[in-house]
Amino acid sequence: MQQLIERIRAEAIYLGNGIIKVDGFLNHQIDPALTVGMGHAFAELLEKHNVSGVTKILTAEVSGIGPAVATGMVLGVPVVYARKKQPITMHAGVFSAEAPSRTKGDMVKLIVSPEYLGSADNVIIIDDFLATGQTLAALADIISQANAKLLAIGCVVEKSFENGRDHLLSLQVPVFSLAKINIINDDLHIS
Amino acid sequence: MQQLIERIRAEAIYLGNGIIKVDGFLNHQIDPALTVGMGHAFAELLEKHNVSGVTKILTAEVSGIGPAVATGMVLGVPVVYARKKQPITMHAGVFSAEAPSRTKGDMVKLIVSPEYLGSADNVIIIDDFLATGQTLAALADIISQANAKLLAIGCVVEKSFENGRDHLLSLQVPVFSLAKINIINDDLHIS
Numbered sequence: 001m002q003q004l005i006e007r008i009r010a011e012a013i014y015l016g017n018g019i020i021k022v023d024g025f026l027n028h029q030i031d032p033a034l035t036v037g038m039g040h041a042f043a044e045l046l047e048k049h050n051v052s053g054v055t056k057i058l059t060a061e062v063s064g065i066g067p068a069v070a071t072g073m074v075l076g077v078p079v080v081y082a083r084k085k086q087p088i089t090m091h092a093g094v095f096s097a098e099a100p101s102r103t104k105g106d107m108v109k110l111i112v113s114p115e116y117l118g119s120a121d122n123v124i125i126i127d128d129f130l131a132t133g134q135t136l137a138a139l140a141d142i143i144s145q146a147n148a149k150l151l152a153i154g155c156v157v158e159k160s161f162e163n164g165r166d167h168l169l170s171l172q173v174p175v176f177s178l179a180k181i182n183i184i185n186d187d188l189h190i191s
Numbered sequence: 192m193q194q195l196i197e198r199i200r201a202e203a204i205y206l207g208n209g210i211i212k213v214d215g216f217l218n219h220q221i222d223p224a225l226t227v228g229m230g231h232a233f234a235e236l237l238e239k240h241n242v243s244g245v246t247k248i249l250t251a252e253v254s255g256i257g258p259a260v261a262t263g264m265v266l267g268v269p270v271v272y273a274r275k276k277q278p279i280t281m282h283a284g285v286f287s288a289e290a291p292s293r294t295k296g297d298m299v300k301l302i303v304s305p306e307y308l309g310s311a312d313n314v315i316i317i318d319d320f321l322a323t324g325q326t327l328a329a330l331a332d333i334i335s336q337a338n339a340k341l342l343a344i345g346c347v348v349e350k351s352f353e354n355g356r357d358h359l360l361s362l363q364v365p366v367f368s369l370a371k372i373n374i375i376n377d378d379l380h381i382s
Contacts, residue, residue, distance in 0.1 A: 028303075030256075032260055032268075033267070035260060061253040062252045078221065079220065080219060087218065
């Protein structure tokens with residue numbers, strides 16, 4: 001997605017240890033027009049790979065919500081965001097899986113209520129980053145717990161140097177990213 | 192907003208202690224079409240009250256993001272979401288304020304980076320609930336710390352019985368809500 005690649009080139013800052021700061025348009029501030037563009041880009045990739053019949057989009061709070069909602073607008077399907085802390089409005093008997101948080105330095109539990117994800121659902125996962133792939137694998141695990149069907153995974157930014165894509169091979173679904181960042185000798189290579 | 196009022200009438204569940212569950216379209220699952228409608232409804236209310244020149248929308252993670260991004264799409268301005276935990280991508284010297292979380296049972300710190308909110312900004316706050324008004328007051332405090340100007344506050348659901356609107360009077364800006372819920376003898380009254 002050319003507009004995104006240019007934005008990353010203009011604004012992304014490498015903080016070391018594999019951490020890339022894109023707070024200006026993805027993780028703290030959201031550019032709505034760019035985000036709508038992400039929704040269209042994911043929809044085009046799905047069509048190109050003959051992925052159809054999506055009934056639900058699953059993401060994880062917080063930074064996946066913008067791109068997921070934009071994709072939901074384009075596809076006309078609801079978005080469920082996995083919670084990281086179980087609110088008192090959620091009953092027991094939830095689906096959950098754990099993944100490490102790089103930017104917050106601890107394990108996070110992802111929680112989804114069976115009220116909004118079930119065996120009739122054909123699901124795509126949309127999230128902000130594909131890094132080690134562990135958050136995405138946790139979301140895929142939740143989809144499996146719900147006996148729903150995972151159709152594809154879409155990420156805004158893929159950190160190629162972490163090889164998270166390999167971690168997701170066993171899911172046997174297409175994995176899309178809208179921009180790739182590689183790090184060679186502390187320099188960002190964006191494509 | 193009639194579509195929202197009907198959705199609340201159809202789905203909202205009163206859990207006692209002032210807690211209203213609207214997880215099906217606001218706090219866990221998002222209906223993109225309904226959310227886009229919220230964006231248009233806020234834009235219309237701003238126009239009706241002659242609020243113009245908005246440069247930024249401020250919300251708090253997590254459930255404010257959907258309605259805030261939808262409003263940002265309609266107005267063509269960026270959205271900043273206050274973080275509840277300071278990520279390692281954020282420098283020291285942030286703006287922050289505290290507010291209690293009803294559904295999670297503890298105090299939460301709201302954090303905004305000076306990189307994305309400053310004295311040139313004319314800001315509207317968009318959030319999911321107006322309950323006691325304390326989260327909104329904390330966001331207004333952050334806007335004040337940034338020497339930015341608060342123009343208006345918009346909430347998706349106002350829990351009238353908590354009188355949060357009174358708590359915001361001193362801010363001297365218009366406060367909008369798209370639907371109001373009152374509780375009388377454990378019955379929800381939605382308007």
